[in-house]
Amino acid sequence: MESLRILMLIIYITLFFSLPTSSTITPNHSLQYHETLVSSAGTFEAGFFDFGNSRRQYFGIWYKDISPRIIVWVANRNVPAQNSTALLKLTHQGNLVILDGSGGRVWSSNSSKIAVKPVLQLLDSGNLVVKDGESSENFLWESFDYPGDTFLAGMKLKSDFVTGPYQYLTSWRDKDDPAEGDFSYKIDTKGFPQQVTTNGTTIFYSTGPWNGYLFSGASWERMHRFLNFSLEFTDKGVSYGYETLNGSKLSITRLMLNPRGDAERFLWSNQRQSWDIVKSHPIDQCEYFATCGVNSMCNVNYLPICECLQGFTPKFQAKWDSHDWSGGCVRKTKLSCDYGDWFKEYTGIKLPETSSSWFDRSLSLKECETLCLRNCSCTAYANSDIRDGGSGCLLWFHDIVDMRIHTDRGQDIHIRLPFSERDPRRSKRYLNPKRLAGIVVGLVTFIVGLTILVRATSKRIKGMTQPKPVKKAIPWKHMMEKENNSLPIMFDFSTIDIATNHFSNTSKLGEGGFGTVHKGTLIDGQEIAVKRLSKTSRQGTDEFKNEVKLMATLQHRNLVKLLGCSIQQDEKLLIYEFMPNRSLDYFIFDTIRGKLLDWDKRLKIIDGIARGLMYLHQDSRLRIIHRDIKTSNILLDDNMIPKISDFGLARIFGVDQAEENTNRVMGTHGYMPPEYAVHGSFSTKSDVFSFGVIVIEIISGRKNRGFRDPHHHLLNLLGHAWRLWNEERPLELIDDILDDGGDLSLEILRCIHVGLLCVQQNPENRPNMSSIVLMLNGEKLLPKPSPPGFYMGKDNMADTGCSKQYEMCSVNEVSMSSFESR
Structure with missing residues (x-):
């Protein structure tokens, strides 16, 4: 009997240690429960696992020979397979899918690249990759591009300004639930790159900006003994990562963002067979973001820990x-x-x-x-x-x-x-009597000499001909004159004249009430767009100065970049980066060109405009209301990235300022909200209304101006969308060019919902731009919209604030300037 037990034990151990393992998978094979992938050096292992409930299966990656098991990546973190017979499969197109026991799809890699001979392999770095061929280094998909809660050596946290997306760590919900939690570890690229950890949208703590070696708040003494950090950033994106200085198991390390929001750096000790915590953030009270408020210093070695900077008081x-x-x-x-x-x-x-x-x-x-x-x-x-x-x-x-x-x-x-x-x-030195006397004598001498020089010069030039007009300097107090590319420079008029072939008709890109826009090419080959204000332009000198001053301070991937300006007598020019795909209205209102904008591109355009407006309203150094958001002011670069343009009517708001009134209503009919068109009142919610109009126009492929509901002629496009929404037929609004089937319709329906929230009659009911960005990218239930502005339906006639005589405000897209009568 005893010998039989020993025999059974030997068989069990043999079976257990001979569970199927492999280094690669091809489309002809799948990975089932109890089967694993192992990297070539045996460092990492990938397969299905659970947290004690075999009917909730996850596919993940862990260290093979380290116990207890440490999960470093989970594929289906938000959606576990609901049975114990799940499997991982590689399709012939190179997509990874997780299927449950009934064959239902639980998760997919959704790779956009097509493979010829796809192979799935787990690398010794812990990166799970799909390659095109066994020996290929051409990765069609890799798990490192979709970080979880763990940051491994060789991984990169990337922010692509051109195509997106932004990659960052996200904490688990708790230790037994890998679903996305509340905390994110990311590289903030709104200004100079810095590392921040956020709780939702609020910064929890920061390790500071990059200093060439690491982020300035990180521990120099500890980190540089065994890690080498790198950050690459250009005008196209940012990439941050690290490598170990010793590639052996002596340097097995990981950074994990735990469910509490702590970023912990672990180092494996072979001697103790355990993980050592090398560094953890936040480690003290000073690490929490803005503990001491603004214009102060935090020092944990002093009590109290907070002190105002010199020259400041609480x-x-x-x-x-x-x-x-x-x-x-x-x-x-x-x-x-x-x-x-x-x-x-x-x-x-x-x-x-x-x-x-x-x-x-x-x-x-x-x-x-x-x-x-x-x-x-x-x-x-x-x-x-x-x-x-x-x-x-x-x-x-x-x-x-x-x-x-x-x-x-x-x-x-x-x-x-x-x-x-x-x-x-030092102040006494400046007030020294001898020094002061010397300054006075020198100043008097200078003034006398200058007076003599001016008189002599004026006599010489009296009979001379009037000189040719020259470029005037702009003495605006708050503009920094620079010679690099980040702030606008003054161009000589002749340079732009030559670049545009003397503003010929062949170079003209467009024309409006402000003047004309021409394409030009500078001597160095750079293509530019030149906005030439007409002498009778509604954009006068004040608006021109306003646009230059604002654009000099604004930098965002969804704002058009102002390269410079030029003033010569009555000629006023603005020089912008050239947008090869012109403006949004050039595409969405054309049945042929509209086909170039599928739903994915349209959604990215909507999101880009929203992010640009969010920057203007709350993330830039100035709080700016654009006041003329419309499709013709949304330019598209060669990658169809939207760029908000034309800041001639923009206004700067104070931090605590909610709204402003004007007797000079300027903007574009069809995009102006009722409170501005009727009463001259504008705020950030004015831009929100205009954004909502654009969203409805992008989805429908129709212009708000001139549109008439086929069954209710008093209804414009917004009223038409509202009627369809109430009749539970909102998908009839969708442009015929778009495919409105399957999951796509849910995305479009959500965007219609967001658009209707933006164009509500009452500005207080409209969401702000930060909420809109979250709505567009989230899945939470949205509030119920109320009737849109200028709605002429039976149930809202009394609330529109717009009588029939003001019906023009929603159907005419001509930019207007109405002045108070004298």
Whole structure:
């Protein structure tokens, strides 16, 4: 009997350790429960697993020889297979799919690339890849492009500004549920790249901006002993990753974002056969984002830990004294902006957050200081790269947020202060009587000499002919004059005249009430679009200056880039980057060209416009209301990425300003909300209304202006969409060009819902742009919309604020200027 038990045990052990394993899978094979893939060196293993319930199966990757099992990636993290007979299959087209026992699809890789001979392989880096052929390095799909909660060596967190998407870590819901949790570990690219961990849309903590070696808040002493970090960023995207300095098992490491939002760096110890936590964030109170509010310093080695920067005082002293630092600090004395401002150097610092910063990696620190002094809003500067003694320029504007004393090795930053905050001993030197007398004598001598020179010159030029007109400088106080590509420069009129072939008709791209737009080519071959304002243009000098000033400060992938401007007598030119695909209305309102915009492209255009408006309303240094959002002002680049243009009518709002009124109503009929068209009241919700009109136009392929509901002639396109929505026939709104079948109709239906929420009559009911971005990219239930603006249906006649005599406001797309009568 005993010998029989021993025999059974031997058979069981033999079967257990001979479970099917493989290094690759082809379309002729599938991977079932208890079967695994193993990387060639045996480091990683992939297969199905569960958390004690065999009817909830996940496919994941883990370390093969490390116990307990550590899951580093899960394919179907949000949708487990609901039985124990799930399998992983590679299709002949190169797609990975997970099927449940009934053959239903649970998860798919949805690869857009087509393979000839697809092969699935688990690499020793932990990357699960689909290749085209056994020996090919051409990856058609890879798990590293879809991070979970773990960041492995060799993985890259990428942000592609051209095609998207943005890649980041997302925590598990809890330790036994790999579904997406509340926390995200990402690279914020709104300004200079910085690492942030967010709870939903709120920053939880940040390890600071990139400094050339690592993110400035990370521990230099610990990390650089065994890791080499890298960050590559261009105008097309950002890529962040790391490699181990020792490729052996002595350097098995991972970064995990746990369900509580902590980012923990683990290092495997062969000696103890366990994981050591090398670093964890947040480790102290100063690591939580903006613990001390704005314009302050956090230092865990002092009590209290928060202190206002020099030249600043607590905004709410009583709260500050009770250790409520959320109000931050304000300046004691305003910056003069003209004379006497100076910079105090702080050393050993984790640099402040940089979402609203500006940078130029080619400038020196001295050039950086000069640039900052020339811009009244600039409050601090530092090197953007600390390697080789420091290089590059990083500028901060307005308030300084989330700065602390570094735990081991920080950076230098220079904070701008008024003259009154200078060291008293240095101030005495400036007030020395001998020095003051010398300055006075020198100044008097200069004035006398200048007077003599002016008189002599005026006599010489009296009989001379009038010189030819020359380019005028623009003395706007808040514009920084630069010679790099990030801010506009002044072009000589003759240069643009030659580039456009003397503004010939063959170079003309379009024409409107403002003037004409011409395509040009500069001497270096760069293509440009030139907006030439007509002498009778409704966009006068003030609007022209407004557009240049605004575009000089705005940088976003969904805003058109202003390259420069030119003024010569009555000629006013704006020079923009050239958009080869013209504007959105060129496509969606044309039955032939409209076919080039399938639903996927249209959805990306809608999302891009929304993100551009969200930047204008809340993420830029200035809060800006565009006031003329329409399809002809949405330009498309060669990848069909939308770019918002034409900021001539834009207005800057204060931080706490909700709305503004004007007697000069300017905009485009069909896109203006009722409160603006009728009462001259505008706010961020005005742009939201215009955005909603564009959404309905993109979905329907029809213009709001001139449209008449076939059954209710008083209804425009918005009213038509509302009628179909109430009659539970909203899909009849969809452009005939689009395929409205299957899952596609659900996406379109959600966009129609969002569009109707945006065009509601009452501006208070309309969502803001940040909510709209979440609505477009989420799956949560949306609120019920109310009737749209200018709705002339029977149930809303009293609420429209628009009588029949004002019906023109929704059907005429001519840009208008109406003035109060004298």
